[in-house]
Amino acid sequence: MRHEQIETNSGLMLLLILVVISIGGLVEIVPLFYINETVEQVEGVRPYTPLEQRGRDIYVREGCYLCHSQQIRPFRDEWQRYGHYSLAAESQYDHPFQWGSKRTGPDLARLGGKYSNQWHVQHLKAPRSVVPQSIMPNYPWLLETDLDYSDVAERMRALRATGVPYSVTQQEYDANVKKFGQAVADQLDINQARDSLLRQAREKDFDGIPGRITEMEALVAYLQVLGTMVDFTRYDEGFFTTFR
């Protein structure tokens, strides 16, 4: 093909530019889909329960990710401040994932268990009432708005289409029982989605309002599970280096 032909045919030029610039991306990204070690083989990582998933939707809706990342990088300072670096395995069921490097507030990848439910409720309602220097916005409506869980099954079905193992058939359910245990498998069953959501909310009462299920309930349920699924004491630290 002659130089001149390309330069005088903008359609062809556009196509060739696309081919050239996608090479870099393709070489870096595509192999990750078939390289065996991309996702570490660790135990404990499971999809979110219906309540946690609704909380995650609210997290995304409110744009928390604009100020908070959920990705601890393998650097000394991050290790000391936030804890163990994030594993690929830990976000394998995240759609969309919440990685990033924009940190106006702290990273939240290992937030679960760090604070009490009560603290989260108070902090989300009015951050400055517990952290006077905070620049985080108030989210008072989370506590005032009842959670809409009418479409939770549909939301799970959508995620299932992307490969998250929420179960519909008995066969899928059985596979989940085998992989995650009965209690978790029940939570991942789309047919029981609403019941599981209600059960978890009633049992744990994350928002501290016994009779109600607010958006706060779901969001705090989600925050409290972040980074807690993998039990790092079960692994020798050197183990994770073998995957990279």
Place this chain on the structure above:
Amino acid sequence: MSDNTPNAQQKSGAVQTTGHAWDGDLQEYNNPLPRWWLWCFYGTVAFSVLYWFIYPSWPVGQTWLKGFHTVSYTTVDKAGQEQEREHRWNTRALLLGDLGDAARDPQRKAMLAKVEAASYDQIVKDPKMMEFVRSVGKGLFGDNCAACHGRGGQGVVGMYPNLTDDDWLWGGSMDKIHETLVQGRNGFMPAFGQVLKPDQLDDVAEYVLTLSNEAQPGEASERGKAIFHGQTGGCYYCHGADAKGVPSQGAANLTDKIWAIADVPTQKTLQDKKAVLKTFIASGVNNTRVMPAWKGRLKDDDIKLLAVYVHQLGGAK
């Protein structure tokens, strides 16, 4: 200013054109890159090939070229044995090497080992170690505890206890503070709103106020005393017969003027103080007052450092 005369260079033929002509007469100079620049460029290309073999690079089938560069690090296995290991270069191995690298900050490393090995008594008596604890502890406290207990550990009345006074719910000795940090705490006091009648609540509140000399003993407080120390209230179970609190229950000392939960000091009149206490006793403390457990979340030596740090904040016992 444009100059329409043809370039002198072009005239003399020193610089060639690329040979294209657009719109009939529009031409382009061909100025080749300087030699030295070109050779540098070829050099970097050659180096990149070398680089592929040193660092992880190309995907190959289900794996990738891993590179022959290695990093060494030490890990501590479950039995506490240090193990020297070597691993091919990657950011995770690099981090482990970095964390264990004594050369990077030898003083800090040595100090940390010293504090780890020392007993609490030894740490407190050694000004150098205490200085270290203060500086490192401040950072740890800021990252993990300040959100609840406040930057300086002053707490929030009713929600998060003040760690700088000498009133302790669970005990203020180094060991007790350490225990608090390791396993977490969750204060519980039953709600008496259903158990006690309004006038009984009134009496018992009155009695509690006399304990710290906020009120003068009288008829009402005598009735309250009976409730406190009898089966009706059973308060002495947790708060002790002397009402000085029972640390194993996390029950507050009611005889000092320090209030952790019931916001008595900011109330002006006796009536208001009593009202605050009544509301508190009626509702009790359910499982909302949670001090998280830090074992597993923080490293053991960090917990030890924090215990000393909290201990020296003020009201150490």
